[in-house]
Amino acid sequence: xxxxxxxxxxxxxxxxxxxxxxxxxxxxxxxxxxxxxxxxxxxxxxxxxxxxxxxxxxxxxxxxxxxxxxxxxxxxxxxxxxxxxxxxxxxxxxxxxxxxxxxxxxxxxxxxxxxxxxxxxxxxxxxxxxxxxxxxxxxxxxxxxxxxxxxxxxxxxxxxxxxxxxxxxxxxxxxxxxxxxxxxxxxxxxxxxxxxxxxxxxxxxxxxxxxxxxxxxxxxxxxxxxxxxxxxxxxxxxxxxxxxxxxxxxxxxxxxxxxxxxxxxxxxxxxxxxxxxxxxxxxxxxxxxxxxxxxxxxxxxxxxxxxxxxxxxxxxxxxxxxxxxxxxxxxxxxxxxxxxxxxxxxxxxxxxxxxxxxxxxxxxxxxxxxxxxxxxxxxxxxxxxxxxxxxxxxxxxxxxxxxxxxxxxxxxxxxxxxxxxxxxxxxxxxxxxxxxxxxxxxxxxxxxxxxxxxxxxxxxxxxxxxxxxxxxxxxxxxxxxxxxxxxxxxxxxxxxxxxxxxxxxxxxxxxxxxxxxxxxxxxxxxxxxxxxxxxxxxxxxxxxxxxxxxxxxxxxxxxxxxxxxxxxxxxxxxxxxxxxxxxxxxxxxxxxxxxxxxxxxxxxxxxxxxxxxxxxxxxxxxxxxxxxxxxxxxxxxxxxxxxxxxxxxxxxxxxxxxxxxxxxxxxxxxxxxxxxxxxxxxxxxxxxxxxxxxxxxxxxxxxxxxxxxxxxxxxxxxxxxxxxxxxxxxxxxxxxxxxxxxxxxxxxxxxxxxxxxxxxxxxxxxxxxxxxxxxxxxxxxxxxxxxxxxxxxxxxxxxxxxxxxxxxxxxxxxxxxxxxxxxxxxxxxxxxxxxxxxxxxxxxxxxxxxxxxxxxxxxxxxxxxxxxxxxxxxxxxxxx
RNA sequence: GCCGAAGUGGCGGAACUGGCAGACGCGCAGGAUUCAAAAUCCUGUCCUCGCAAGAGGGUGUGGGUUCAAUUCCCACCUUCGGCACCA
Numbered sequence: 001x002x003x004x005x006x007x008x009x010x011x012x013x014x015x016x017x018x019x020x021x022x023x024x025x026x027x028x029x030x031x032x033x034x035x036x037x038x039x040x041x042x043x044x045x046x047x048x049x050x051x052x053x054x055x056x057x058x059x060x061x062x063x064x065x066x067x068x069x070x071x072x073x074x075x076x077x078x079x080x081x082x083x084x085x086x087x088x089x090x091x092x093x094x095x096x097x098x099x100x101x102x103x104x105x106x107x108x109x110x111x112x113x114x115x116x117x118x119x120x121x122x123x124x125x126x127x128x129x130x131x132x133x134x135x136x137x138x139x140x141x142x143x144x145x146x147x148x149x150x151x152x153x154x155x156x157x158x159x160x161x162x163x164x165x166x167x168x169x170x171x172x173x174x175x176x177x178x179x180x181x182x183x184x185x186x187x188x189x190x191x192x193x194x195x196x197x198x199x200x201x202x203x204x205x206x207x208x209x210x211x212x213x214x215x216x217x218x219x220x221x222x223x224x225x226x227x228x229x230x231x232x233x234x235x236x237x238x239x240x241x242x243x244x245x246x247x248x249x250x251x252x253x254x255x256x257x258x259x260x261x262x263x264x265x266x267x268x269x270x271x272x273x274x275x276x277x278x279x280x281x282x283x284x285x286x287x288x289x290x291x292x293x294x295x296x297x298x299x300x301x302x303x304x305x306x307x308x309x310x311x312x313x314x315x316x317x318x319x320x321x322x323x324x325x326x327x328x329x330x331x332x333x334x335x336x337x338x339x340x341x342x343x344x345x346x347x348x349x350x351x352x353x354x355x356x357x358x359x360x361x362x363x364x365x366x367x368x369x370x371x372x373x374x375x376x377x378x379x380x381x382x383x384x385x386x387x388x389x390x391x392x393x394x395x396x397x398x399x400x401x402x403x404x405x406x407x408x409x410x411x412x413x414x415x416x417x418x419x420x421x422x423x424x425x426x427x428x429x430x431x432x433x434x435x436x437x438x439x440x441x442x443x444x445x446x447x448x449x450x451x452x453x454x455x456x457x458x459x460x461x462x463x464x465x466x467x468x469x470x471x472x473x474x475x476x477x478x479x480x481x482x483x484x485x486x487x488x489x490x491x492x493x494x495x496x497x498x499x500x501x502x503x504x505x506x507x508x509x510x511x512x513x514x515x516x517x518x519x520x521x522x523x524x525x526x527x528x529x530x531x532x533x534x535x536x537x538x539x540x541x542x543x544x545x546x547x548x549x550x551x552x553x554x555x556x557x558x559x560x561x562x563x564x565x566x567x568x569x570x571x572x573x574x575x576x577x578x579x580x581x582x583x584x585x586x587x588x589x590x591x592x593x594x595x596x597x598x599x600x601x602x603x604x605x606x607x608x609x610x611x612x613x614x615x616x617x618x619x620x621x622x623x624x625x626x627x628x629x630x631x632x633x634x635x636x637x638x639x640x641x642x643x644x645x646x647x648x649x650x651x652x653x654x655x656x657x658x659x660x661x662x663x664x665x666x667x668x669x670x671x672x673x674x675x676x677x678x679x680x681x682x683x684x685x686x687x688x689x690x691x692x693x694x695x696x697x698x699x700x701x702x703x704x705x706x707x708x709x710x711x712x713x714x715x716x717x718x719x720x721x722x723x724x725x726x727x728x729x730x731x732x733x734x735x736x737x738x739x740x741x742x743x744x745x746x747x748x749x750x751x752x753x754x755x756x757x758x759x760x761x762x763x764x765x766x767x768x769x770x771x772x773x774x775x776x777x778x779x780x781x782x783x784x785x786x787x788x789x790x791x792x793x794x795x796x797x798x799x800x801x802x803x804x805x806x807x808x809x810x811x812x813x814x815x816x817x818x819x820x821x822x823x824x825x826x827x828x829x830x831x832x833x834x835x836x837x838x839x840x841x842x843x844x845x846x847x848x849x850x851x852x853x854x855x856x857x858x859x860x861x862x863x864x865x866x867x868x869x870x871x872x873x874x875x876x877x878x879x880x
Numbered sequence: 881g882c883c884g885a886a887g888u889g890g891c892g893g894a895a896c897u898g899g900c901a902g903a904c905g906c907g908c909a910g911g912a913u914u915c916a917a918a919a920u921c922c923u924g925u926c927c928u929c930g931c932a933a934g935a936g937g938g939u940g941u942g943g944g945u946u947c948a949a950u951u952c953c954c955a956c957c958u959u960c961g962g963c964a965c966c967a
Contacts, residue, residue: 243963285884285962292883295966317967330967372965402966409967415881416965491966610961647961684905686893689885691960695892701905704920711920742896751894754904761904764921823900828948830900868947873899878947 008710010674014787018121026803027068027123029079031583032599039076040600041068042579042639044608044616045083045130047571048109049090053116054656055664055682055694056609060645062679063688063749064607065122069783070744072123073807079600080123081582083130084110088571089233089249092503095535102503102535106133116666120675121786123803128585132574137581138505139526140591141573144623145220146508147630149519152217153268156185160268160629163214170202177205181216211516219265219626220497222517226334226400227496229257234537235500236261238570239493240293240615256358262498262507262567266622270294270490272636273621282642283689289613295491300475302408302484304329304381306341307389313337313381316403316489319413320478321470323385324459325431326408327421329392330374332400333357341392343378350375350394357396372397372420383408384483385474386460395420403489411449418449432467433457495619497570502535502544504568510554512562527564543567575616576623579603579638594632602635610644617642643747648685649693656694664694676785677703683749683784705757706788709781712763713774713792725770727818732762733773734815737808740780749784756781771796776808823874824849826858834875842869849875 021027041064046057068080084106091102091109110131117124130137151160166183169175176184176199184199205213215221227236232252236259241248266273274294277287299318306313313329331338333354342350353375374395381392390408397416398407411421412430421428428446432454442448453467462470478484498507508520508527520527530551538546545566546552554562577591583600584592617639624638649655650662657663669678680702686692713720725733736759743752759777763769775796782789782802793802817838822845824832832852836845846867849855855877862879869875 288884289962292963297966299967315967319967397965397967399966407967414967416967419965489966613962684892690893691886692892695906697906698892705905707919750892751904754894757904821900825900825948828899828946833900866947868899870899870948874948876899876947 006714008707013791014675017787017790018118026801027125029125030077031596033077036075036077038600039071040079040603042603042606043082045085045578047085047088048113050109052112053666055666056648058120058666059648059682060607061122062682066783067605068123072803073805081128082124083578085575086131086133087504087574092501092535119670128582130578130581130585135526135528141505142508142525142527143522143591144577146519148220148264149218151219160626173201176201177213181213221263223263224258224260226256226258227261228254230254238496261496264495264497266495267490267492269622269625270492272625276637280637281640286613290618293614297489299487300478300484301487302478307380307382309341311337313406314404315406315408316487317408320474321467322410322413322431325410325412325429326383327427327429328390328409329381330398330407330409331394332398332405333394333396334400335405338394341377341379346376346378350377372423401493413451415449429458431458498567499570500543501568505573506568507565509565510562512560572619576620598634602637603639606639606642607645645688646690651694653693669699673699673703676706676788680785684753686750688747705760708764709760720769720771722771725773729773730814732759733776734810737780737810738815779805779808820872824852824855825874825876831855831858845869845875
């Protein structure tokens with residue numbers, strides 16, 4: 001062999017092609033190119049951390065890059081962008097410690113990470129980079145916030161509309177204002193139902209009442225709410241960011257604390273967010289996670305009179321059919337009626353209980369709440385179905401934030417109520433009889449809590465009804481008697497949207513001295529973050545922005561004084577819409593142009609980690625739907641297909657972490673083995689979605705494969721000739737094209753690589769190697785390991801990049817084997833093997849199988865019942 | 881506790897719609913090449929018995945359906961991920 005042949009210098013080759021792609025803008029996407037179909041491949045953009053990339057990032061990025069490169073060769077106009085989700089706590093915490101402005105740290109980190117990402121040779125259109133901390137970017141984040149602030153949700157049409165329209169309709173008397181400040185859509189004269197008693201007209205309200213009404217209908221609103229306060233992080237967290245009572249980031253304790261906060265009315269979209277999931281091609285598990293998070297449940301609201309008071313307590317239940325079994329009622333400790341109805345003797349006990357409940361953190365409420373606690377208020381409610389007096393208790397197992405903050409307790413048919421009733425000796429009345437007789441007896445005696453469906457008992461005129469029928473009847477009955485109505489509830493809560501931080505988007509809002517809130521005009525955006533001396537909160541606990549006095553205090557054109565909002569937006573804000581900015585990253589007139597949005601959306605493929613299943617993916621769907629309602633985007637959903645890449649564990653099978661010392665540094669892998677090997681290994685490890693451990697020896701394995709390819713092609717001894725391939729080589733090539741094509745389409749990159757390995761193993765054994773076959777193979781390899789493919793392609797005499805070469809096609813006939821080996825079984829046990837031609841018929845195969853010596857001895861003396869021939873697989877002889 | 885995903889050689893994994901379990905890679909063993917090593921190439925490598933030919937067992941466990949089960953059904957065990965009293 002030739003000892004002087006050039007070795008596979010991956011470092012040099014990779015740098016060369018990365019420069020080539022960059023200077024030639026090889027991967028620039030053409031906007032609105034009607035001559036080709038479009039394909040938008042999106043990666044979840046990274047947070048530019050000081051640690052830089054870890055090996056988990058390139059996994060998803062390689063997968064999407066393979067698809068992007070493949071689609072280009074398939075003739076698609078591919079948009080494949082990347083950017084930086086750059087607001088966030090770490091840079092700010094570093095700023096608090098060192099005084100370095102987070103913008104500086106952020107830029108350094110971006111630069112490092114960009115270098116790392118570029119060193120992997122991904123085919124991004126770098127001219128579309130976005131950086132969420134760039135005022136040119138967050139100008140539009142603020143712009144979207146203004147859209148939320150200046151919109152309301154029209155319940156009749158189920159869509160968001162500008163507040164201005166609401167005001168117009170109110171002024172025109174088309175809408176009135178209900179008792180609970182709800183919008184009353186005035187019915188045309190011929191509709192008999194009429195409007196609720198007590199509805200007021202717009203002009204009957206004072207200016208202040210009008211403002212208040214409007215504010216209550218904005219999709220972004222201010223509210224005093226009990227929030228998840230994390231003292232350690234010095235900020236509030238959204239429910240989604242609190243896991244098991246501690247912060248998702250850092251794992252710090254979280255306590256409940258009432259605070260003034262900005263909220264987004266995502267709950268208005270709950271139904272659509274759930275319903276539209278059926279139209280996206282996402283993993284079922286993710287859809288389920290979102291469905292559960294939204295938590296829609298259908299039931300009834302039932303009104304209970306409070307004995308001796310004028311008050312009514314409304315409860316929500318999914319089991320109105322168990323009303324006759326309601327033996328007591330429980331209010332959340334925070335329920336507004338608690339103080340009013342509590343009797344003298346119980347005052348102290350109730351007060352004490354409320355105090356302890358309030359001071360409990362979420363952690364205490366979940367982990368330590370093994371035993372039910374509660375206090376009797378001394379008051380009684382009247383069960384509307386049978387006029388029974390039932391005691392009213394308070395307990396923290398009832399949440400103020402769900403339903404009405406009050407429940408009717410049916411201990412015979414609800415686990416929690418059962419537990420509570422047992423502990424406090426409250427009566428248990430069975431009202432649903434299970435089908436199982438033994439079970440029914442236990443339920444009868446109050447020994448067993450049955451939560452399933454069955455037949456109604458102890459329920460007066462409703463006895464004998466099935467659960468489903470009963471629900472329907474009683475709901476109608478309640479409605480007819482004005483005692484309740486059908487109701488739908490969601491677990492989903494409004495999105496807590498403000499953070500007490502510096503490093504986030506400022507809210508484009510002003511608080512006037514009279515308490516009114518003014519939104520900035522769109523033309524005054526962006527509202528840029530001010531310089532501050534220190535990034536710590538103020539001594540009295542105000543956010544850092546409160547210290548920027550020049551920025552904070554504003555005099556309005558009319559001379560009034562106002563202060564800016566000092567909270568900032570959460571990190572999710574910027575990531576909610578970045579996929580839109582990529583379409584038109586340089587546009588300074590709009591966040592994106594309508595034309596580009598219509599061309600590129602929706603995102604065809606979105607790859608990222610499953611940790612964003614509810615947070616990011618729910619929030620961005622919400623924003624997208626708002627923009628859809630207002631006419632800024634033309635698809636109801638942003639992401640058509642979603643794939644989650646799995647986690648990569650350390651070599652010790654543990655989660656990679658600094659403290660375990662098992663973190664793999666991608667830079668080192670690239671230096672040692674090259675980006676092509678790195679990419680190939682990440683894909684070869686196993687299925688994309690699976691969690692799998694890193695193994696450096698495995699990197700060596702794929703590196704060997706590339707080396708083998710290199711040696712097969714770079715061969716000065718002249719073994720490569722422009723000749724026709726022999727039959728076997730031809731067949732293997734076509735099999736490889738077929739397998740790789742199918743595997744890319746189905747995101748099975750690991751098996752595609754196996755097939756390419758088989759091909760190269762064969763190639764290495766050939767004395768003379770046909771040039772055309774090698775070239776076709778290089779095209780197939782290119783999406784996986786683009787640098788070596790480009791280099792060998794060029795050395796083969798091609799002038800242009802292979803990035804836009806036509807993807808090779810395969811010929812089914814050429815891919816087919818001529819002869820195949822079939823297993824011959826007797827009663828399912830393999831006895832022998834036969835070789836037949838691919839187009840042999842069943843009869844021929846049967847004869848050949850029966851002719852086997854081993855078969856003959858196995859079936860000797862037995863009757864053959866039937867012979868099963870599975871073409872290209874096996875023959876099974878069934879004997880009697 | 882509830883929901884979801886998954887359990888296959890020493891390891892990562894493969895097996896299309898029920899059709900030869902272990903492709904491909906790692907590791908390991910032996911050999912070739914070499915002064916030697918690295919690199920490379922060849923051979924072997926699920927387990928048990930056997931010198932061998934061969935025989936038997938085998939996809940978390942137990943059962944079932946089928947000519948045939950990693951694949952379908954029932955029960956259970958384990959691991960990982962998510963949720964946390966949502967009435």
